[in-house]
Amino acid sequence: MAIRERLSGNEAMAVAMRQINPDVVAAFPITPSTEIPQYFSQFVSNGEVDTEFVAVESEHSAMSACIGAAAAGARAMTATSANGLALMWEMLYIAASSRLPITMSCVNRALSGPINIHNDHSDSMGARDSGWIQLYSENNQEAYDNLLQALRIGEHEDVMLPVMVCQDGFITSHAVENIELLEDDKVKGFVGEYEPDHYMMNPKEPIGVGPLDLPAYYFEHKRQQAEAIKRSKKVIMDVAKEYEKLTGRSYGYFEEYKLNDAEIAIVIINSTAGTAKTVVDKLRDNGIKAGLLKIRVFRPFPAEEITAALKNVKAIAVMDKAESFSAVGGPLFTEIKAALYGVADGINIINYIYGLGGRDVRSDDIELVYNALLEIQKTGKTGETYRYVGVRE
Amino acid sequence: MCAGCGAPVAVRAILRALEPEDQVVCGAATGCLEVSTFLYPFTAWKDSFIHSAFENVGATISGAEAAYAAWNRKGKTTGNYKFIAFGGDGGTYDIGIQSLSGAMERGHDMVYVCYDNEAYMNTGIQRSSSTPKYADTTTSPQGTAVPGKQQYKKDLTQVMAAHNIPYVAQTTLTQNFKDIHEKSEKAIYKKGPAFLNVLAPCPRGWRYDTPDLMLICKLAMDTCIWPIFEVEDGVWKLNYKPKKKLPVEDYLKRQGRFKHLFNKENEHLIEELQRDVDKKWDDLLRRCGEA
Ligand SMILES: Cc1ncc(C[n+]2csc(CCOP(=O)(O)OP(=O)(O)O)c2C)c(N)n1
Numbered sequence A: 001m002a003i004r005e006r007l008s009g010n011e012a013m014a015v016a017m018r019q020i021n022p023d024v025v026a027a028f029p030i031t032p033s034t035e036i037p038q039y040f041s042q043f044v045s046n047g048e049v050d051t052e053f054v055a056v057e058s059e060h061s062a063m064s065a066c067i068g069a070a071a072a073g074a075r076a077m078t079a080t081s082a083n084g085l086a087l088m089w090e091m092l093y094i095a096a097s098s099r100l101p102i103t104m105s106c107v108n109r110a111l112s113g114p115i116n117i118h119n120d121h122s123d124s125m126g127a128r129d130s131g132w133i134q135l136y137s138e139n140n141q142e143a144y145d146n147l148l149q150a151l152r153i154g155e156h157e158d159v160m161l162p163v164m165v166c167q168d169g170f171i172t173s174h175a176v177e178n179i180e181l182l183e184d185d186k187v188k189g190f191v192g193e194y195e196p197d198h199y200m201m202n203p204k205e206p207i208g209v210g211p212l213d214l215p216a217y218y219f220e221h222k223r224q225q226a227e228a229i230k231r232s233k234k235v236i237m238d239v240a241k242e243y244e245k246l247t248g249r250s251y252g253y254f255e256e257y258k259l260n261d262a263e264i265a266i267v268i269i270n271s272t273a274g275t276a277k278t279v280v281d282k283l284r285d286n287g288i289k290a291g292l293l294k295i296r297v298f299r300p301f302p303a304e305e306i307t308a309a310l311k312n313v314k315a316i317a318v319m320d321k322a323e324s325f326s327a328v329g330g331p332l333f334t335e336i337k338a339a340l341y342g343v344a345d346g347i348n349i350i351n352y353i354y355g356l357g358g359r360d361v362r363s364d365d366i367e368l369v370y371n372a373l374l375e376i377q378k379t380g381k382t383g384e385t386y387r388y389v390g391v392r393e
Numbered sequence B: 001m002c003a004g005c006g007a008p009v010a011v012r013a014i015l016r017a018l019e020p021e022d023q024v025v026c027g028a029a030t031g032c033l034e035v036s037t038f039l040y041p042f043t044a045w046k047d048s049f050i051h052s053a054f055e056n057v058g059a060t061i062s063g064a065e066a067a068y069a070a071w072n073r074k075g076k077t078t079g080n081y082k083f084i085a086f087g088g089d090g091g092t093y094d095i096g097i098q099s100l101s102g103a104m105e106r107g108h109d110m111v112y113v114c115y116d117n118e119a120y121m122n123t124g125i126q127r128s129s130s131t132p133k134y135a136d137t138t139t140s141p142q143g144t145a146v147p148g149k150q151q152y153k154k155d156l157t158q159v160m161a162a163h164n165i166p167y168v169a170q171t172t173l174t175q176n177f178k179d180i181h182e183k184s185e186k187a188i189y190k191k192g193p194a195f196l197n198v199l200a201p202c203p204r205g206w207r208y209d210t211p212d213l214m215l216i217c218k219l220a221m222d223t224c225i226w227p228i229f230e231v232e233d234g235v236w237k238l239n240y241k242p243k244k245k246l247p248v249e250d251y252l253k254r255q256g257r258f259k260h261l262f263n264k265e266n267e268h269l270i271e272e273l274q275r276d277v278d279k280k281w282d283d284l285l286r287r288c289g290e291a
Helices: A009-020 A035-045 A059-072 A082-087 A089-097 A122-126 A140-154 A184-191 A218-247 A272-285 A303-310 A331-340 A363-379 B007-015 B032-037 B057-074 B089-094 B097-106 B156-161 B175-189 B210-222 B248-252 B256-262 B264-287
Strands: A003-007 A024-026 A052-054 A076-080 A103-108 A133-136 A163-168 A177-181 A254-257 A264-269 A290-295 A297-299 A315-320 A348-354 A386-389 B023-028 B048-050 B081-088 B111-116 B167-172 B194-199 B229-232 B235-238
Touching (some): A003 A009, A009 A035, A009 A140, A009 A163, A009 A177, A059 A076, A059 A082, A059 A089, A082 A089, A082 A122, A089 A218, A103 A122, A133 A140, A133 A218, A140 A163, A140 A218, A254 A303, A264 A303, A264 A331, A272 A290, A303 A331, A315 A331, A315 A363, A331 A348, A348 A363, A363 A386, B007 B032, B007 B194, B023 B032, B023 B057, B048 B057, B057 B081, B057 B097, B057 B111, B081 B089, B089 B111, B089 B156, B111 B175, B156 B167, B167 B210, B175 B194, B175 B229, B210 B248, B235 B264, B248 B256
Parallel strands (some): A024 A076, A076 A103, A103 A163, B023 B048, B081 B111, B167 B194
Antiparallel strands (some): B167 B229, B229 B235
């Protein structure tokens, strides 16, 4: 029987890590992810795990230590947010290119500057091209489920890539909610042991990691890395199916909420999907065919599947909780637009930047977005595509 | 690597201290050593080796050591593993000092070796905080107004000794490698973190005749510019006292990076360097109970 608990998002991550019992956890405190290493180090101090907890002096060293540990053959995990993730930036790429399946809890927080501790997605969106698989979570349950699946995805022999599991800082990391946990032995059975083919602490076959890789080979290695993340798409679905058998909870690349017959829809990431779903329900009660697509997997980007899910919608608003300063829209918007181009043309699509730096996003704000979509559907005119909601102009 | 380079000689001398039945995981910071020993698809390393970036070999190797500790706890290890990080002075005194300090403070059972060639050689001889005063480098060039680097060399060995770790030592490549061998043995086999600072001359950066490698090392010792000492469990010990302390000129004049100091108008600079060496040597003698 599954265990019914009440946990915050951070507790859920720490509990999952206790159940996983990784070899090495190297982490550095930063709000709002600090509680994860705090809870976890208590598990270490209480002898509840065999993990070596490395209380590093920076996030750069956290990722470096994870790289050293993973290359040695160990299962290595970390947690961070915002500036911590930014400080890791150099090492994120090295972890991915060295094909080391490190797992990270990324508790999303606005990236400085100006410094701000509250939620938006500028941190993980900034790392979107680092070669990490990115899974996003609406709530504590999804964060927990994603973290358990992350190991299986990243460590799969067809993949061998690091994975970050993102959730919204404070909004879910600090909110205590009902959650269903797996029993420890079931987690153990599901995640299994990490057994890489090649690793440094194998006396029978010493290896080298991280060579100087000049024009004669670098390109092929990048090509292989690109193939690996493509292959991860299948693995993500296979792991989700297996997880569903175990838990009854089903996961895909994204969640479709009343999207089947929807004429207007928004695309959104993480906790605001919860707010948006209540708005969809309300609109549906009024006979408006509103729907929602919530991204779970942003890297690899499931372009084809998203296009198939959105192709019959008349007007779409893509919600970005991050700026990209491209002057044409947020990161999710440009990806979705590119996905639709040439495959599902003629859909009116707009972008809203929302909630930066933890600005509250209320159901009114989401209603405003759906109303704009209704207007576009009626007039057939998209107007300005790069819009903001909830900001003082 | 270049003919007459001290770095590979130092690495070999250190790894020779490893018992044949033991395994080692080595790491290197980005720099001359790394780029010339591990160029895909070749490697000069027989043992497992990792390079990840420039400023983080301390943290990287500390992670590998942490994995070993966890595997020991889980009963998963096969073999007796040692962990050695190598970094140039740029990767150690400068950009990597935080990662080094953190790894040593946390107490990992590892050795950090700085092969100190006193500049960023891999990128073309730029000054580091380890470059000696008045040396001519490409970012502290001697010119008509400024006679080379304006700052003294950072005393990193003392900084590391202040970490109160079990073993800190300074050495170079002389005396038939006896000193470096003994220190490497201690560093590798003494439990806990150890730091070795090895003066490793660079023929291109220092501009000496390549066959003079060992002579340059010997002169660094005999002028007391690079004293040979160790700090074991907090006890400072001088390992080499020249029978006759040579003037700093003997060391400086063999290296092109100091050539400008021998211009008539720069004589006082050599005197200044001599005074500095004398003072630091006296301080060290006192610390080691030799004065
Ligand atoms: C973050 C970062 N900054 C700069 C560099 C460029 N870089 C590579 S090696 C190097 C200098 C290495 O100097 P040192 O550590 O003294 O080793 P050496 O090459 O002299 O052996 C520099 C500046 C880099 N690789 N990474």
